[in-house]
Amino acid sequence: MPASETPSEYLCCLSKKLMKYPVRSKYGHHFERSAIEKFIQSNSFCPVTGNPLSESDIGPVNKTLQWKIKAWVNKNETEAQENSESSSEGAPQHFHCPLTKTVMQEPVVTKEGVSYERSAILKWLKEQDVCPVTCSPLSPSNLAPNAKLQEEIDDWLLFGGALPPSPSTAAKATCETSLPFSKMPTLNFQSSLYQGLPTSRGSGNPDRFKKRFAKEDLIACLDEAISCSALGRSRNSTSASSA
Secondary structure (H helix, E strand, O other): OOOOOOHHHHEEOOOOOOOOOEEEEEOEEEHHHHHHHHHHHHEEEEEOOOOOOOHHHHEEEEEHHHHHHHHHHHHHHHHHHHHHHHHHOOOOOHEEEOOOEEOOOEEEEEOOOOOEEHHEEEEEOOOOOOOOOOOOOOOOHOOEOOHHHHHHHHHHHHHHOOOOHHHHHHHHHOOOOOOHHHHHHOOOOOOHHHHHOOOOHHHOOOOHHHHHHHHOOOOOOHHHHHHHHHHHHHHHHHHHHHH
């Protein structure tokens, strides 16, 4: 299905779906050919105007409109594919689903250790009963959420395609060593990491990020406090010796 909103003139007046074989009634409305033919079999009026309508009042396929619809579909499918490829650029190989070739949003793993995008492998298993990678027998009941891989992908998405910094590294980088300990700013346990968390389904679950970073925030702040406290004692000791 194309990514952007479908122009209303490309939709069947009866089914409200994108038309493949648009035909025009004598009243000027376009319908999917199969939809209006089926409707006329049981009814003798136009579903839009209510005026009398028969098969002879329906024209041939509108080739011009059909061409416009096909061009629009192709354009949107191309853009969607380019966006998908762009979002996957630079991602570790094991983040990619073997079926979709894009970064997984909801990875599941088989008993053999092969991970897939959940929706993609379930669609595959509707027509096949084997693993597409190993060709071993596979059913939906053999799939389990890959929580570890989900967390790795969430981290990668959260940090813009880069590995997340460790709490100790972040604390060292933010410690204001140039200030006396007594003038250190109050520690803020509401990390800036919370700002701008992804909210779309495709970018992970923000609640999961917050739960995980709450613990890391606490560790980082404690590391920072200990480091700065030691620095303050060192400076006080130096001042006393000089006196």
